[in-house]
Amino acid sequence: MRILEIITIDSPKAAILRRRAKAVRTISPRIQQLIDAMVETMRAYHGLGLAAPQVGEGVRVIVVEVGDRLLALVDPEIVAAEGEEVGEEGCLSIPGIVAEVKRATKVRVRALNRRGKRVTVDAVGLLARVLQHEIDHLDGILITDRVEDPSKIRVIAEPVQALS
């Protein structure tokens, strides 16, 4: 088991959180190892998802686990989005806050899976929210960028379950 370090916004390596991650296109054994380590890390931190830049890798890879559904997606793209809802999100890269973020209720995501096969994921509710949160990380976007006014950001003393 390999638990990776989570890069937070106050880390010396924080710049990677603000960069657009690079497309992978071909799944190498290195990418598969990264996926496996990201799954272990997400579980160790009780996150619902994790994006590669959060562990210091500037590539378009995310992992998501909501309920009994585990997804590892490479080069994910939101190809359709529907509806709108506001919900509170935490982020492992921004400890100590939660923010009210507006997201699409339903999304369709196209990506490659761990074996390089093209997949389409239709998601609603929490799964859709987590996917949007993780894909934002690949574009250098954080939850604090998504809030319309600062009153939507709440400082928390207790750790909550972070989306990623």
Ligand code: ZN
């Ligand atoms: Zn996050």
